[in-house]
Amino acid sequence: MKFKCPICGKPTDSEADRDFPFCSDRCRLMDLGNWAAEKYKVAAETKMDESEPENGGTREPDANHESE
Template sequence: MIVDCPTCKKAVEWDTANPYRPFCSERCKLIDLGAWANEEYRVPAENVNPDDLDQGEHGSPEH
């Protein structure tokens, strides 16, 4: 199967012989790792009001 390298978009064969898969090279793999380390990838989230969170059994003194 052929996939695109997530970093450089080069076509690369998805094969167990490629130790860097899904990346095409160690360079692309390290670029991606650096982006994670620099917190460049983020999961979108909604702002939450702390009062709306379920505090469970031990969370709120009123219980």
């Protein structure tokens, strides 16, 4: 399959390029550097406020703790 390198935009082939999806080792290393420098971000779901229980307002005792 033919794609464009995500770093430089040059054409790259999944069957011919060993660095696929990158066109070269240089672009592959640039991408790794971008991850290391935290230039990319992965979207995450926001956590629910811990003061609001998921079960509609009643808190159930934690199974790992004995009730007093």
